[in-house]
Amino acid sequence: MGKNQAKELLRQIPGVDALLQMEAVREALLRHPRRIVLEAIREELDEIRHRILESAGPYPTLEPMELARSVAQRAGRLAAFTLLPVVNATGIVIHTNLGRSLLPEEALARLQAICSGYNNLEYDLGRGERGSRYVHAESILRELTGAEAALVVNNNAGAVFLALNTLAAGREVVVSRGQLVEIGGSFRIPDVMSASGAILKEVGTTNRTHLKDYVAAIGDQTAMLMKVHTSNYRIVGFTREVPLEELAALGREHGLPVVEDLGSGCFIDLSPFGLRGEATVQQSLRAGADLITFSGDKLLGGPQAGILAGRKELIEKCQKNPLTRAFRVDKMTLAALEATLRLYRDERQALEKIPTLRMIALSPEELSRRAEDLAAALEAQNRQSFLRIEVRPGFSQVGGGSLPAQDLPTSVVAVQSGFLSANRIETILRRNEPPVIGRIESDHFLMDVRTLLPGQTETIATAFGRMIGESVNR
Numbered sequence: 001m002g003k004n005q006a007k008e009l010l011r012q013i014p015g016v017d018a019l020l021q022m023e024a025v026r027e028a029l030l031r032h033p034r035r036i037v038l039e040a041i042r043e044e045l046d047e048i049r050h051r052i053l054e055s056a057g058p059y060p061t062l063e064p065m066e067l068a069r070s071v072a073q074r075a076g077r078l079a080a081f082t083l084l085p086v087v088n089a090t091g092i093v094i095h096t097n098l099g100r101s102l103l104p105e106e107a108l109a110r111l112q113a114i115c116s117g118y119n120n121l122e123y124d125l126g127r128g129e130r131g132s133r134y135v136h137a138e139s140i141l142r143e144l145t146g147a148e149a150a151l152v153v154n155n156n157a158g159a160v161f162l163a164l165n166t167l168a169a170g171r172e173v174v175v176s177r178g179q180l181v182e183i184g185g186s187f188r189i190p191d192v193m194s195a196s197g198a199i200l201k202e203v204g205t206t207n208r209t210h211l212k213d214y215v216a217a218i219g220d221q222t223a224m225l226m227k228v229h230t231s232n233y234r235i236v237g238f239t240r241e242v243p244l245e246e247l248a249a250l251g252r253e254h255g256l257p258v259v260e261d262l263g264s265g266c267f268i269d270l271s272p273f274g275l276r277g278e279a280t281v282q283q284s285l286r287a288g289a290d291l292i293t294f295s296g297d298k299l300l301g302g303p304q305a306g307i308l309a310g311r312k313e314l315i316e317k318c319q320k321n322p323l324t325r326a327f328r329v330d331k332m333t334l335a336a337l338e339a340t341l342r343l344y345r346d347e348r349q350a351l352e353k354i355p356t357l358r359m360i361a362l363s364p365e366e367l368s369r370r371a372e373d374l375a376a377a378l379e380a381q382n383r384q385s386f387l388r389i390e391v392r393p394g395f396s397q398v399g400g401g402s403l404p405a406q407d408l409p410t411s412v413v414a415v416q417s418g419f420l421s422a423n424r425i426e427t428i429l430r431r432n433e434p435p436v437i438g439r440i441e442s443d444h445f446l447m448d449v450r451t452l453l454p455g456q457t458e459t460i461a462t463a464f465g466r467m468i469g470e471s472v473n474r
């Protein structure tokens, strides 16, 4: 009987032409390209055939109107953008999965101004001839950091690779065992080192490395001494790292460049905000690093970029490496980076106008007020006491592999429902338009207001209102 029923169902499936005549599909054709609507029909019909043939029943009902609506919905999904704005309610300020740093208004305006027209990206306006794109952010970087020279590439992984390949291919780089970092997304110092052609010479132990360990490792094959910021972990207890000053002195003594991968690359002392132990770019250079590398979109708060800064002779070598072309930055990066960097000419201005710094600097009072506002907005949607809403103290993270184990006190709104599990709430909000990303902690859905932008309290309340409406009416 199953087989005959299946055959009968297959016969009943409407054809493409019939579907194209149906109201919901005709409306979809007004909104989306025909090619996409046809693809949606094909996928929808394939899925139905598959379900009929594979399943032992119960078979799907083939209500044509419902099918047409499914086609329209699928066409909507196929036509939609895949890169979407989302609401970050995780409290993780530099969230690599959610796009890291938000650009300051000044950078957005600059992007618009530079990228909507032609520009002098590689044109020397003084001489009227071909110029270099690498000059653009360099002068402001020199001004802010005190470095002799600087070079901007696509990201910090590229900057580290370029420095290693240029200065140490085929020779040894001395690094402490305690600094063999893995950053998310498979950036591992030992792997980057071997891909660049440099030979890793590990010294010391996981918890303790002494200057004498570096001294003992230096030989004919040594090309560089390297220090890597342990961005995303901390070694505590019986530990010892060699300060950059001592490493720099050792490098000078042996004529070896000392390179530091700073990871985040912060320009401002963040200790007033309760964040300790993050050396600034300026401090590293003053301590004697010959070359440093850091990201543009971590604590710096600009676009994705990798910045090399330090001695002119080393920067010039990196720039001449043919691989630099493979890490080359676009005008978009340079426009946004230059505009972001200019804000650092005045530290107060940087803290106000760079979203990453602004979010880090939010006061506990302000966060508490924002959390109360969000709770009140949710309460206004809370039909039939669907939710239990509570404001609690919590902790935000800086994120982006910066400042591990240093959480910032914040206020969170915790939500629980007798009707939906925290997991279900999380899923519904994640699938909202726009998606709202929070986190789950002991069966509560948590939203940290630190990373919310103006207007998003209402967005979240609307999403909850819709969720409650749909659940209550069911």
Ligand SMILES: *Cc1c(COP(=O)(O)O)cnc(C)c1O
Binding pocket: 155, 156, 157, 158, 160, 181, 183, 187, 228, 229, 230, 231, 232, 261, 262, 263, 264, 294, 295, 296, 305, 306, 400, 401
């Ligand atoms: C983040 C980080 C990197 C990689 O930087 P990207 O800008 O993500 O390429 C490299 N080294 C350290 C120490 C980091 O923290």
